Amino acid sequence: MPDTRETALPTPLPAIAALPAYVPGARGSSAVPPVKLSSNESPDGPVVGVVDAAAAASEAIHRYPDMAATEITAAIAASLDRDPAEVVVGAGSVAVLAHLLQAYAGPGDEVIFAWRSFEAYPILTAVAGATAVKVPLTAEARHDLPAMAAAVTDATRVVMLCSPNNPTGPTISTAELEEFMAAVPTRVLVVLDEAYVEYVRAQDAVSGPAVLDRHPNLLLLRTFSKAYALAGLRVGYAVGPAGLIAPIRACVTPFSVSGPAQAGALAALAARETYLERAAAVVAERERVAAALRADGWTVPDAQGNFVWLPVGPATLDLVKHLGASEPAILVRPFAGEGVRVTIGAPAENDALLARLGSWQGPRAAT
Template sequence: MSDARPADLPTPRPALAKLPPYVPGARGAADAAPPVKLSSNESPHGPLPSVVGVVESAAAGINRYPDMGAAELTERIAAHVGRDAADVVVGGGSVAVLAHLLQAYTGPGDEVMFAWRSFEAYPILARIAGAESVMIPLTADARHDLPAMIAAVTERTRVIMLCSPNNPTGPILTQAELDSFMAAVPTRVLVVLDEAYVEYVRDDAVADGPASLDRFANLVLLRTFSKAYGLAGLRVGYAVGPAALMAPVRACVTPFSVSGPAQAAAIASLDARDELLERAAEVVAERTRVLAALREQGWSVPDSQGNFVWLGIGDATGDLVAHLGGAEPAILVRPFASEGVRVTIGHAAENDAFLARIATYGGARA
């Protein structure tokens, strides 16, 4: 079928022609042995039985619309982060919530700034909102270049995204770095601190998002239930910030975008937080082991505080991905063309399979 569009049909916005695609993690071929899937930053653990039971019960009511404002979940999140409910906006995953933030605060002619490489949804969502992306290269050690970001602020800058730990490279932003950055950024600029992987952080120097909200009136946090809470398939995320900043975002949220079972699962997950954090600790222990093994093999790996590690091997990316996936079971990782490879931390056996396969790679090791 031709992609040609007759002249008399509606045409999309020109900006969408340059929209970068979102690339999901590979899932393997249907006619091959099940792969070792380390290509998406998911929890390797299945949902808790207690959460599954709550979802099953909630499923009996899916003929009814869910609570549009997710009031109970909003209250529970607010208590969890030590804020008022008016400071919390819940949506269909943190990506959706970020889209609503950009819808509320940016438009044509505005600039959205972020480090690069960082989360690949940032430039997509900025363009959809009509804004322009300002992408500031990471430092040589895969960290945010905060002085360069400050120097790049213009009158058109409306939103700055900070990702800590940074996806896909792994380093955190420290509290000292955040404090210095926020002091230098004009208060008219909305700063969004994406803490999607906060439950995996073990570096005591990390910026404390909730505590920082009391000090910086233009700061908003972005968090998710998709990672450590293991609810990636149910899509629940949230933003936290001053109520005055959150009200316009709430107005942009798609009605009923968080299903009843998803709301129930998120509440049950907060109830089971201690058990879920034990699982996160298992991932952290495996991350530590994998980092040490990779470095022993001669790989240069940044200090990751997420549930993944980064191999910044540049032009060798394609060769490494082909090597990892070239035998059964295929080891699936997330490549970023000509930049590097992100490897999600899985179960111990999955990580062992990855380490054994990458040990036989004969190319250069960054």
């Protein structure tokens, strides 16, 4: 008897099928180790106590970790003078943001963010079933907050603000944030993503903890992946009013922050002063690199993270090819047709970058 069953296979939801791929920083495969400046990682590894703490916790990996991440949640809260109920921890700030959008946005809702900004924003918005509303950056690669406020509609549920903005670098000022919050209805959740806050030196830059109590609809998003050098352990968190945090906590995947990750983050937070000293060294290198690039004719927006942005537009992929053409290959993060984000590495790595960029014969700004 012939097989009359349907041969069609399961298909994903249209919004998922249409998702853009998240593009990680290039890793390289050459026999000569590349200069990896593609993922905004710390140029220094974790301090010894962090490795020891994570290793000790790994002896219990046959047991489930503390689902509530009690100790690291309390330590984060204490470091910010908040109550633990005002902090939720997840497997990286990207995961926390995913849970946030699960809790606050869905089909028929809108999520507003600047563009270009963190590439996970449109992906996570689509996964939540919501509609992304992208507001172009200004000519200075900054958030256009008046335009973002004007984009708010009755369907808007969440607004994402990235300060400093990844991948372009500028921060949002306190005055800009206050004006924006005054223009946005309190029913709209505003999320201030401060993944790179430890590198910020702009005097007028907004500090999330300093303004948090003024706004009942504001949440902060932070991570241990950058300045705390724990990108491989995946620990991030959100901070805000307990009533806003509780629905996010309800969406966090149970046991998603491993025991070694919790222990490592706890030890890293205890070594905060050491990490801040390391961040200051990265800032000094950032200023040196940015100044050298500008002196060589490159357009470099205000850089306040651990990276610089080269807005070369149509020449982006050619520049990436040039940087990787000889050994050691210099790996950066391209955004095709827009520009190149370059992580600040160790001094020798930055010198190699500057030398390779100095031999570039193409445009040093978008044309």
